[in-house]
Amino acid sequence: MSFWEFANPKRFMQLSSRLLPWVAGVSLACLLVGLIWGFFFTPEDYRQGSTVKIIYLHVPAALMAINAWLMMLVASLVWIIRRHHVSALAARAAAPVGLTFTVIALITGAIWGQPMWGTWWAWDPRLTSFLILALFYMGYIAMWEAVENGDTAADLTSVLCLVGSVFAILSRYAVLFWNQGLHQGASLSLDKEENVADVFYLPLLVCIAGFILMFLALVLLRTRTEIRARRLKALLNRERMA
Secondary structure, eight states: OOGGGGGSHHHHHHHHHHHHHHHHHHHHHHHHHHHHHHHHSSOOBTTTBGGGGGHHHHHHHHHHHHHHHHHHHHHHHHHHHHOOHHHHHHHHHHHHHHHHHHHHHHHHHHHHHHHHHSSSOOOOHHHHHHHHHHHHHHHHHHHHHHOOSHHHHHHHHHHHHHHHHHHHHHHHHHHHHOSOSSOOOOSSOSSGGGSOOHHHHHHHHHHHHHHHHHHHHHHHHHHHHHHHHHHHHHHHHHHHHO
């Protein structure tokens, strides 16, 4: 069976209907375990105190804010190259979810940063690129709403997604590109010495798994809604022409 068969809306609806309950259920379990474990059963940090526990919301949200845009980039490239409508609708479905994660990351980052830096906001390279990424999310969503023709909207938003990917990459690697700035390095790294302590690391991994699965569940659900909305619009147009 070819992977591209699932680009067919009917096949996608069949597969997603089977996957969605399982993905949503495992996501909920991971989030409950990870957040309860992290907030109630880990110690305070010797330097940051209880403030460090916001890591269980901030890091997964920031990670998914970036990866949601990269998923939209892949889906947009599939649309440009193969003209599969499901990929364009999946990118559209992912945008509000990615924007929500970006806003959560910005808010929790401000809450975390205020006692550490003495300010709610600083024009740090990573913070600034994250703010610009949020604006790209808003522009992407607005463009879908503003352009009436679905294929034209998919073309224009795909180009916007390609441009915005620069800031998604900058959001991820700004600390490496610019040595100056208040933002600390990555909390998770292939270098074990750069990771947070194990007592925080394990529940953080569970929270990240929960956020990834939650993103997948929401995108599946919203893509199904987009497909139904497209079908309904096509039926209404046929009735008007009849």
